[in-house]
Amino acid sequence: MSLPPAVLQSRWFPIVLLVFSNVFMTIAWYGHLKHKGSALWKVIIVSWGIAFFEYVLQVPANRYGNSVYSAPQLKIIQEVITLCVFCVFAMLYLGDRIRWNYVAAFICVLAAVAFAVVPKN
Template structure:
């Protein structure tokens, strides 16, 4: 995979995929609140395994290009983007202007992390 894509893009794509798994692990069960909590925990744990299989190597690969603070910032911005889509598309919960403004502030904070002052 890393030979076909720019090295800076590989960890981002892997973190994006890992976030999809983790978002389903953490929040997917909310669409099925009638199932027993223990089942939700076990299923979520199983889904989270795949998140770790992507996130750990993404961070290892990404550390060749990004600092740890940059990797964590990338992770958080991806998490917000994935969560926003998940919330609207899977949980059918609308995002309000207040959410978008709050997310925008977080993205603005991320911009500062990547500045080389």
């Protein structure tokens, strides 16, 4: 992939890739929960196929992101994105409600991101 250096060194580019990566990941990991009648081996194969696209986005997100974030910062940011994507998926696709204790836990994770990206000085 040949993108302009300004894009590759942007603080937002890896975040955008991580968001799309997490959409694929969430579908691969949890999409089958509405299809419990499907054979497990079929679900595994379909999930692997979907997860391929997660990796196609996740690996570049981490590679390019490491030019502006440390590896721990990337991981913590990715976890917040995962929770955001999953909450939307759980409500819209699975019909789950997001309870107050989930929100409280999410706020704790957001605090972790804040601590992780605070400047070193």
